[in-house]
Amino acid sequence: MKDKVNREKIPQPGQPRPFNFPEFRAYRLPEGLQTITVHKNNLPLVNLLYHVSFSPLDDRPGHEGQASLLSLLLLEGTKKLTGAQIAGRFEALGANYNTHIGWSGFYFELNILKEHLEKGLELSRQILYESVLPDHEFARLKQEALVDRLQIKDMAGRIANERLLKLLFPDHRYGLPVEGLSASIEKITVEELRSLYNQVFLKRQPTIIFTGNIEEDEALSLTEKYFASQQNKAPHEAKVARFEQSAKPKMALVHKPNAAQIELRVAQFIPPRQHPDFFKIRLMNEIFGGYFLSRLNLNLREKHGYTYGIHSQLTYRPQVGMLLISASIQSEFITQALQEVFKETHKMKEDGVSADELSSAAGYLIGVFPTAFETIDQISDAIAHIVTYNLPADYYRTFREKIAEVTVEQVNEAAQKYLKPQNMQVVLVGDRNVVEKALKENYEIEVFDIKGNPLK
Incomplete structure (x- = not known):
């Protein structure tokens, strides 16, 4: 005979397992750049997270999707390497890398073996500071973004989310998707992305986070070597916005x-x-x-x-x-x-x-x-x-x-x-x-x- 489960009675929680979030150290270099280090030596791996307050809020009105496209295009070629060459070199190092952009900012992430860290940081530096944003890759990524927008008609969840944001934020950038709409994506040019990269992205002060098999002194030294020399930046203060609850729900x-x-x-x-x-x-x-x-x-x-x-x-x-x-x-x-x-x-x-x-x-x-x-x-x-x-x-x-x-x-x-x-x-x-x-x-x-x- 099967045991009966009483769904009316909420089970009592057991004892939580011990856990302490690892300690981290934050430093502000003379150039203003913030470096944070978490030392974990259980594996020979290091994670680099480069975060900068550059987001879809920096999109030009009517050209929504600029920041999203730029975050993808950064990986497609530098002054020295094509996107394919970058991918090949990271693969040879056994490393994983990617970019991501959302409302809280832009992120470049690298996961790499400790022994290859400096080679990975040099490639990362080129991606972040020496991208050329090639025309042909821009055309490809823009077309992919437009195709993605066409496919939304089959995605009821995305349709619901986007209509909801339009109700909540009718007059704010938050009311449109991160990647923009078809009409706004169509207007974006590679020239305006290059301007956004040089005039906005490169002028924002980043935070660099090292987690893994790395000591604090080493993290600071590597930050100075690969990122601090690029600094001519200032902290970004977001404009204060006020969001009012709709008096008449829809x-x-x-x-x-x-x-x-x-x-x-x-x-x-x-x-x-x-x-x-x-x-x-x-x-x-x-x-x-x-x-x-x-x-x-x-x-x-x-x-x-x-x-x-x-x-x-x-x-x-x-x-x-x-x-x-x-x-x-x-x-x-x-x-x-x-x-x-x-x-x-x-x-x-x-x-x-x-x-x-x-x-x-x-x-x-x-x-x-x-x-x-x-x-x-x-x-x-x-x-x-x-x-x-x-x-x-x-x-x-x-x-x-x-x-x-x-x-x-x-x-x-x-x-x-x-x-x-x-x-x-x-x-x-x-x-x-x-x-x-x-x-x-x-x-x-x-x-x-x-x-x-x-x-x-």
């Missing part, structure tokens, strides 16, 4: 013919990442929709079977935070699912949480916390997060302690103060012929095609 239905289900997104603003109530809000969200035993998942998945899973997360950009609910819902249950989402939101705000719920959520966060720092590149990324959001140096070393200190009263206070169901923006992507009539019986909705054009 519900947008994006018509995707013959869609088998509905992609649902619900979102509102929350305080920015540096806010002192961060840990209270984090636990509030965890109980609300942040993990498998959350209220949203137990209701919409376990109780009603409307979805295979629903999740809420806190997502941050410089100067603003968002609470985002995501799910794929069976079309015939979309109105009921929406009602349950808002019911749970009001219940959390008005009735609060229990001690058992808080204990379970806190235990989960404390328990999984070490898994986020198992590799040297994960550690570098975590330190970059501290730098980007100006968090305390001991943020990760005290994270579990601060989670454990949050009380039921504090979570309830956060829910009452920050959950705003009356301001939540809603996006649905699905077949209007299946769901529009039922939705209009309960909600005021606007309908769009997948390109964002209004439909009657």
Whole structure:
């Protein structure tokens, strides 16, 4: 006879395994460049993370996608080497390298054996400071970006995310995707990318993070040798932006013919990442929709079977935070699912949480916390997060302690103060012929095609 599982009773968390986030040292060189070092000698590897406050916020209006294209084009040729030669040399060293750009900035990352570190740093220096941004590679990458935009019509999740951002940030760069839209990508020229590279990218002060089998003195010496001589830069201060919660929430239905289900997104603003109530809000969200035993998942998945899973997360950009609910819902249950989402939101705000719920959520966060720092590149990324959001140096070393200190009263206070169901923006992507009539019986909705054009 099979044991019965009591899904009504929240299991108690076990003892968390010991963990200490590694100590790191930060230095400011005379040139102003900041170097951070984390020494871990368990493997003969070093991770370099070069971070600079250059982001899609630097795109020229109407030419959105410039920063994204530039981040890719940097790898395609320097004054001495073609992109293929760069790739071949890194491969011969057994190294991995890439660029990434997002709202928090530009990142160049290198993972390499310690014995080949200097050769890897010289190649990295050329990529970052001597890129020529070749015409033919620009044409290829631009075409790939345009093809990617064409493919979005088959990606309901991306369509939903982009329409939601347009509702939240109608007049800000945050309201458009990092890579831009087809119309803006079409306008971008290689000449304007070269200007952006020389006049903006190269003038921003970077932070360089070394993690792995490297000593502090060596990291400083290598920074001086390969990066400090290039410095004629200044720290970048972002413009202060203010984001207001919409007084009149909107519900947008994006018509995707013959869609088998509905992609649902619900979102509102929350305080920015540096806010002192961060840990209270984090636990509030965890109980609300942040993990498998959350209220949203137990209701919409376990109780009603409307979805295979629903999740809420806190997502941050410089100067603003968002609470985002995501799910794929069976079309015939979309109105009921929406009602349950808002019911749970009001219940959390008005009735609060229990001690058992808080204990379970806190235990989960404390328990999984070490898994986020198992590799040297994960550690570098975590330190970059501290730098980007100006968090305390001991943020990760005290994270579990601060989670454990949050009380039921504090979570309830956060829910009452920050959950705003009356301001939540809603996006649905699905077949209007299946769901529009039922939705209009309960909600005021606007309908769009997948390109964002209004439909009657």
